[in-house]
Amino acid sequence: MYKATVIIRTRPDILDPQGKAAEQGAKLLGYTNVSKTRIGKFVEFFVNTNNTTEAEKEVKEYSEKLLSNPIMEDFEFKLEKVDEA
Amino acid sequence: MKPKFGVVVFPGSNCDHDAYYTVKKVLDNDAEFLWHKETNLQNSDVIILPGGFSYGDYLRTGAIAKFSPIMDAVIQFANNGGVVIGICNGFQVLLETGLLPGVMLKNESLKFVCKDVHLKVTNRNTGFTNAITKDVITVPVAHGEGNYFADEETLKELQDNNQIVFQYSDENGKITKEANPNGSKLNIAGIINKQGNVLGMMPHPERCSDPLLGNVDGQMIFDSIIKNL
Numbered sequence: 588m589y590k591a592t593v594i595i596r597t598r599p600d601i602l603d604p605q606g607k608a609a610e611q612g613a614k615l616l617g618y619t620n621v622s623k624t625r626i627g628k629f630v631e632f633f634v635n636t637n638n639t640t641e642a643e644k645e646v647k648e649y650s651e652k653l654l655s656n657p658i659m660e661d662f663e664f665k666l667e668k669v670d671e672a
Numbered sequence: 673m674k675p676k677f678g679v680v681v682f683p684g685s686n687c688d689h690d691a692y693y694t695v696k697k698v699l700d701n702d703a704e705f706l707w708h709k710e711t712n713l714q715n716s717d718v719i720i721l722p723g724g725f726s727y728g729d730y731l732r733t734g735a736i737a738k739f740s741p742i743m744d745a746v747i748q749f750a751n752n753g754g755v756v757i758g759i760c761n762g763f764q765v766l767l768e769t770g771l772l773p774g775v776m777l778k779n780e781s782l783k784f785v786c787k788d789v790h791l792k793v794t795n796r797n798t799g800f801t802n803a804i805t806k807d808v809i810t811v812p813v814a815h816g817e818g819n820y821f822a823d824e825e826t827l828k829e830l831q832d833n834n835q836i837v838f839q840y841s842d843e844n845g846k847i848t849k850e851a852n853p854n855g856s857k858l859n860i861a862g863i864i865n866k867q868g869n870v871l872g873m874m875p876h877p878e879r880c881s882d883p884l885l886g887n888v889d890g891q892m893i894f895d896s897i898i899k900n901l
Contacts, residue, residue, distance in 0.1 A: 601821065602777065602855070604777075604778050604780055605778060605782065628731075653735060653736075654731065656732055656735070656768070658774065658821075658822070658823075659775045659777065659821060
């Protein structure tokens with residue numbers, strides 16, 4: 588079995604008002620060194636197979652078709668072999 | 673025979689009854705609700721994807737609704753030339769399915785915007801607009817993610833093919849930054865597909881069609897649809 592973690596990022600050329608708002612908050616808190624805050628998504632789940640190729644294919648397709656929208660987002664994922672969920 | 677409107681109901685739709693009420697009670701057409709788990713459009717002549725928060729807007733607006741069983745039938749209907757109008761969340765669903773190009777981002781202000789806006793009817797030669805008698809109409813918006821985005825190439829294509837139907841404007845039809853409630857590229861409020869049978873728009877024509885509400889500009893959109901069936 589695999590544990591998958593997917594990170595979804597808004598593409599760099601797309602405005603991220605959430606990140607901008609969070610960064611304004613950071614400045615108010617006095618964290619003046621903080622810059623270029625971007626907010627994305629983190630998704631984790633298990634894949635019930637021991638076949639690496641099959642697991643990779645499913646995670647990639649799940650990320651492409653549903654978890655992210657390729658027009659505005661990029662994703663990357665990581666697979667980790669685990670004994671149980 | 674009266675034209676029949678099929679109003680799709682997703683879990684979380686909340687403008688479905690307004691749309692149904694408008695086409696059936698105000699404009700005297702046939703109408704039927706279509707539950708998202710159905711696969712049959714019940715011989716509808718027009719499909720309405722209504723506003724709301726389908727599937728709680730989880731993941732992205734419209735992202736999960738696009739896999740509802742009814743959507744296979746809607747996509748097939750649209751690809752065969754059937755008339756589909758997506759309003760607000762319905763527009764977001766149309767973008768996710770790819771029936772219309774682009775995506776919706778969060779409003780630039782991060783605020784949910786709920787107010788009447790002026791819309792320039794940029795293309796009055798469509799099956800959704802050719803009964804509109806004014807250059808500028810007033811229609812309410814109510815959304816948190818109506819900030820239309822597409823890459824430059826797509827935007828150019830939309831312009832070249834006259835697919836931009838409604839743009840946020842001032843009362844005289846001037847496209848200004850101040851008139852843009854959400855940060856949409858080119859002040860886009862509504863677009864059609866290349867074939868002209870699918871319209872997505874963020875403003876709510878079903879909320880300004882009953883004379884009791886004091887504004888009936890929305891009626892002209894439904895009148896156009898009916899006229900062209």
